[in-house]
Amino acid sequence: MAKYQVTKTLDVRGEVCPVPDVETSRALKSMKSGEILEVWIDYPMSKERIPETVKKLGHELLEIEEIGPSEWKLYIKVK
Amino acid sequence: MVWTGLVIGIIFGVVLQRGRICFNSAFRDVLIFKDNYLMRLAALTLGLQSITFLIFAQAGLIKLAPMPLNWIANIVGGYIFGVGMVLGGGCASGVTYRIGEGMTTAWLAALAFGLTARATEAGLFSKWISWLRSYNVTVQNTTALYAPKTGPSVATILGISPWIVSVIFALLMLWYAFGVKNKSQRPSRLNWIAASVLIAILAPIAWWASAKAGRNYGLGITGGWTNIISVYTGNVKLSWIGAEVLGIIIGSAISAIIGKEFKLRMPKDPKTYVQVLAGGFLMGFGAATAGGCNIGHFLTGVPLLAISSIVASVFFILGNWTMAWFLYGRQK
Numbered sequence: 236m237a238k239y240q241v242t243k244t245l246d247v248r249g250e251v252c253p254v255p256d257v258e259t260s261r262a263l264k265s266m267k268s269g270e271i272l273e274v275w276i277d278y279p280m281s282k283e284r285i286p287e288t289v290k291k292l293g294h295e296l297l298e299i300e301e302i303g304p305s306e307w308k309l310y311i312k313v314k
Numbered sequence: 315m316v317w318t319g320l321v322i323g324i325i326f327g328v329v330l331q332r333g334r335i336c337f338n339s340a341f342r343d344v345l346i347f348k349d350n351y352l353m354r355l356a357a358l359t360l361g362l363q364s365i366t367f368l369i370f371a372q373a374g375l376i377k378l379a380p381m382p383l384n385w386i387a388n389i390v391g392g393y394i395f396g397v398g399m400v401l402g403g404g405c406a407s408g409v410t411y412r413i414g415e416g417m418t419t420a421w422l423a424a425l426a427f428g429l430t431a432r433a434t435e436a437g438l439f440s441k442w443i444s445w446l447r448s449y450n451v452t453v454q455n456t457t458a459l460y461a462p463k464t465g466p467s468v469a470t471i472l473g474i475s476p477w478i479v480s481v482i483f484a485l486l487m488l489w490y491a492f493g494v495k496n497k498s499q500r501p502s503r504l505n506w507i508a509a510s511v512l513i514a515i516l517a518p519i520a521w522w523a524s525a526k527a528g529r530n531y532g533l534g535i536t537g538g539w540t541n542i543i544s545v546y547t548g549n550v551k552l553s554w555i556g557a558e559v560l561g562i563i564i565g566s567a568i569s570a571i572i573g574k575e576f577k578l579r580m581p582k583d584p585k586t587y588v589q590v591l592a593g594g595f596l597m598g599f600g601a602a603t604a605g606g607c608n609i610g611h612f613l614t615g616v617p618l619l620a621i622s623s624i625v626a627s628v629f630f631i632l633g634n635w636t637m638a639w640f641l642y643g644r645q646k
Contacts, residue, residue: 246582248579248582249418249419249579249580249581249582250581250582250586251403251404251417251419251581251586251589251590252336252338252339252403252404252408253339253342253343253346253347253642256347257346257642277577277579278417278579279334279415279575280334280336280339283334283500283501283502284339284343284347284349284351284500286501287347287349287351287498287499287500288347288349291347291348291349304574304575304576304577305574305575305576305577306577
């Protein structure tokens with residue numbers, strides 16, 4: 236199943252707005268260049284907002300994988 | 315005519331859910347994520363509405379009614395509401411539409427919000443409100459565009475036509491929405507321009523329908539929740555605005571289910587429930603004190619250029635920024 240060599244996984248399902256976004260930014264800050272962060276999310280607004288934040292921070296969004304009803308996994312490569 | 319509230323609420327709920335329209339996010343994203351997507355949506359909506367309300371008033375369909383100005387209430391209530399929405403995980407309309415998406419934290423926040431707003435209007439904290447109301451500032455209007463007795467607006471203070479004020483305001487908002495540098499994009503289900511146009515058309519129709527039902531004001535949330543609480547606990551009839559809030563929940567639920575976005579969402583740390591309860595409490599007390607929430611004051615009152623709504627909205631944003639910085643902005 237492992238699509239990517241994930242360094243760290245963040246499960247922020249069920250969290251209130253904007254905890255998924257904030258936790259993602261904080262995790263990315265603590266990671267090294269080239270590492271991949273996997274974010275497990277079920278909040279539609281953050282799924283649409285995180286890619287923009289990631290772009291702004293200079294990281295690369297590899298994929299948004301739909302894994303169930305209103306559940307997604309975001310794969311982000313640290314710059 | 316209460317049923318028109320339900321219909322308008324359902325449409326509003328679909329637009330809120332598809333457009334991801336949350337003013338808590340709009341205010342906060344600018345500060346925390348340097349993301350202006352929802353703020354530009356808000357600006358465009360306010361600008362368009364300032365024109366569409368006037369068109370309806372000019373046609374004699376509605377009488378504009380800026381809310382009474384009350385410096386203490388608008389400032390203190392506005393700030394408390396702003397702090398509360400960050401803890402509650404959404405503004406008044408944000409938590410209401412997320413109920414329909416199955417967000418359990420929003421259920422609790424909305425319940426605490428409605429209960430406390432009701433307690434502030436007519437229960438335990440009602441002495442506070444009746445004391446505050448003695449400081450309300452109103453004006454007598456002479457033009458047919460306005461209801462006879464309302465709060466002051468920029469136009470009534472300057473003694474000029476509201477058209478002049480609204481056109482200048484709309485141009486400023488359009489300039490921010492389309493002219494600002496570094497525009498944030500987002501692949502929302504409903505494009506931000508489409509969402510703004512829909513609300514700007516829906517809002518004056520909502521006002522007209524609400525006035526027909528005996529309530530001369532546009533879209534709102536707080537009054538709807540206090541009505542729903544009263545219907546549930548006392549022998550009170552469902553009002554237009556109560557039906558509108560029920561409609562938002564129904565519309566958002568339909569939209570979420572069709573869009574495959576309905577899910578019972580629960581946070582892993584139960585402490586989050588305590589946080590949203592506290593947030594809902596502050597939102598209810600703040601909104602009832604200020605005389606309205608982000609829909610009554612920000613979305614509906616600011617396009618009227620009501621001084622009360624402008625003051626309240628400035629303090630919604632300041633309260634939002636204070637708490638957002640404490641919770642999410644530090645140690646970034």
